[in-house]
Amino acid sequence: MKKIKKRPWLLIALTLVLLLSVSASTSQKFQSVMVGMLSPLWKKIQYQQDQSIAQKIESLELENTLLKSKLEEIKALFIWEHELQVTATEMIAQTGLTLETVENLERNQKEAYTLFDLELCSCPAKVIYRSPTSWNSTLWINVGENENKKLGRPVIAKNSPVVVGDSIVGVVELVKEHKSRIRLITDPELTPSVRALREVEGQTLYLAKGEVHGSANVLWRSRGHLLIGEGFNYDYEDKYGPERELRSDMPILKAGDLLVTTGMDGVFPKGLKVGIVTKIQMLREGDYYYEIEAVPTVENVEELSFVTVLPPLNPGDF
DSSP states (O other), X not given: OXXXXXXXXXXXXXXXXXXXXXXXXXXXXXHHHHHHHHHHHHHHHHHHHHHHHHHHHHHHHHHHHHHHHHHHHHHHHHHHHHHHHHHXXXXXXXXXXXXXXXXXXXXXXXXXXXXHHHHHTOEEEEEEEOOGGGTTTXXXXXXXXXHHHHHTSOOSOTTXXXXXXXXXXXXXXXXXXXXXXXXXXXXXXXXXEEEEXXXXXXXXXXXXXXXXXXXXXXXXXXXXXXXXXXEEXXXXXXXXXXXXXXXXXXXXXXXXXXXXXXXXXXSSOTTOEEEXXXXXXXXXXXXXXXXXXXXXXXXXXXXXXXXXXXXXXXXXXX
């Protein structure tokens, strides 16, 4: 039979007797000493808990804001679809809509649904760092590979478009476990393929195509948000219309034209807003394209706090 050791039990019993026999004043002094010793540790634990709770609240507030935004986008999409159908019906009834116009309306609707599908699979993110020495070039956000594991698909990946609403902010160029680096639209190295859009008497005209990029590198934080456009022409026929001369009756570029992505660069989906044309450079002898200046459509590009990351167009390539 195994022998029971009595020493531990005797020590426990002796300790209990001592605790029960001490006076109230001695007990309070002991408690005071223990509280004084453990107070810093408790404050640290409490601070960490408060920080964790604050981060969770901030995360929930962000998710709530983005959910409201998505609901507004869904609402706007349904309203837009209804208005599109009403407009098409009225034009057919009143003016005799052509097959080409109907096809353009259907094409616009399809592009809107494609963007909507991407946004449903998107991931919200918070800007956590933006260096003053590369203010117009890059920033860091608080999502990375860990979010892909949660989502079950590669949303945060190299070449994932980054947007605010329906306007381009930039593209993911580096992904870490819990953070990612974004190359901004105002950086000279990012060159999305774009096209000029213009509203004329209720009809959307698709005009000159080219590329835009940031205006210049800066050595310190500055408001250098000017975009430079190059290669803008309409030198061959496409599904939106016939080719047009640089100097034609219908100008292929005007100040105020909206620049949107074409989808031809393989990075950005078609139909995202990029900028507004502000200046068109004069043509020189022998030029076969326009050079332009534009400003980004994304609001408050200098003070970004939250962005949305869309899935890459070709996730299998990265």
